[in-house]
Amino acid sequence: xxxxxxxxxxxxxxxxxxxxxxxxxxxxxxxxxxxxxxxxxxxxxxxxxxxxxxxxxxxxxxxxxxxxxxxxxxxxxxxxxxxxxxxxxxxxxxxxxxxxxxxxxxxxx
Amino acid sequence: xxxxxxxxxxxxxxxxxxxxxxxxxxxxxxxxxxxxxxxxxxxxxxxxxxxxxxxxxxxxxxxxxxxxxxxxxxxxxxxxxxxxxxxxxxxxxxxxxxxxxxxxxxxxxxxxxxxxx
Numbered sequence: 001x002x003x004x005x006x007x008x009x010x011x012x013x014x015x016x017x018x019x020x021x022x023x024x025x026x027x028x029x030x031x032x033x034x035x036x037x038x039x040x041x042x043x044x045x046x047x048x049x050x051x052x053x054x055x056x057x058x059x060x061x062x063x064x065x066x067x068x069x070x071x072x073x074x075x076x077x078x079x080x081x082x083x084x085x086x087x088x089x090x091x092x093x094x095x096x097x098x099x100x101x102x103x104x105x106x107x108x109x
Numbered sequence: 110x111x112x113x114x115x116x117x118x119x120x121x122x123x124x125x126x127x128x129x130x131x132x133x134x135x136x137x138x139x140x141x142x143x144x145x146x147x148x149x150x151x152x153x154x155x156x157x158x159x160x161x162x163x164x165x166x167x168x169x170x171x172x173x174x175x176x177x178x179x180x181x182x183x184x185x186x187x188x189x190x191x192x193x194x195x196x197x198x199x200x201x202x203x204x205x206x207x208x209x210x211x212x213x214x215x216x217x218x219x220x221x222x223x224x225x226x
Contacts (some may be wrong), residue, residue, distance in 0.1 A: 003153065004153075020181075032210070034210035034211055034212070035211070036153070036210075036211045036212050036213070039211075040154075042205075045203060045216040045217065045218055045219060046154065046203075046216060048207075048212065048213060048214055051212040052210075052212065056125075059213065089154050091151060091154075091156070091211040091213075092211060093209070093210040093211050096167055096170075097156065097167055097168070097169055097170060098144070098156040098159070098209075098210070098211045099156060100146075100153060100154040100155060100156055101153070102153045103153040103154070106195075
């Protein structure tokens with residue numbers, strides 16, 4: 001199956017907001033409210049930032065928020081900080097398996 | 110906090126079988142679904158499979174014919190076997206504990222596997 005579609009890169013200045021999109025199909029993103037987002041710094045394991053489309057795990061700042069409309073999910077990061085500079089991956093349940101997006105490189109200028 | 114440690118041979122020959130183990134500590138193996146995810150050098154994440162301690166397993170459709178997962182509750186270990194490997198299977202392999210729906214709360218540090226003769 002094909003990966004979910006994400007922009008290869010996005011950028012923003014400290015204090016600004018950015019939104020990363022994740023487009024799937026009616027069989028994955030559009031079918032279930034089970035979209036999660038992961039942050040990965042170089043050389044580190046991924047970290048769960050959002051699950052079930054909008055939920056934040058304990059310890060994740062409320063600057064991170066998730067949403068979904070139809071077959072597209074989005075991650076918004078407000079009040080950008082230098083530590084947000086990382087790769088971000090969306091992930092969706094697809095009924096019988098799980099599928100990741102191709103990843104987005106966020107550069108905080 | 111659950112701690113996960115992946116282990117296995119760093120080098121596997123083409124056409125052979127890749128075998129990895131994930132040892133779980135600090136938590137019960139019955140608490141989660143256990144996933145394997147891989148990341149080819151410089152590439153994105155690819156979900157491989159999950160297993161529940163009850164034995165329920167699900168596999169990535171593109172890898173299903175080559176993958177087997179198992180769980181050993183007595184040793185608190187999860188295993189992955191991937192047969193008929195090629196260079197395309199060279200990757201950092203992560204073990205992760207979470208749920209069946211992609212909510213992956215805990216991750217190991219990963220183990221690098223290179224497929225080469």
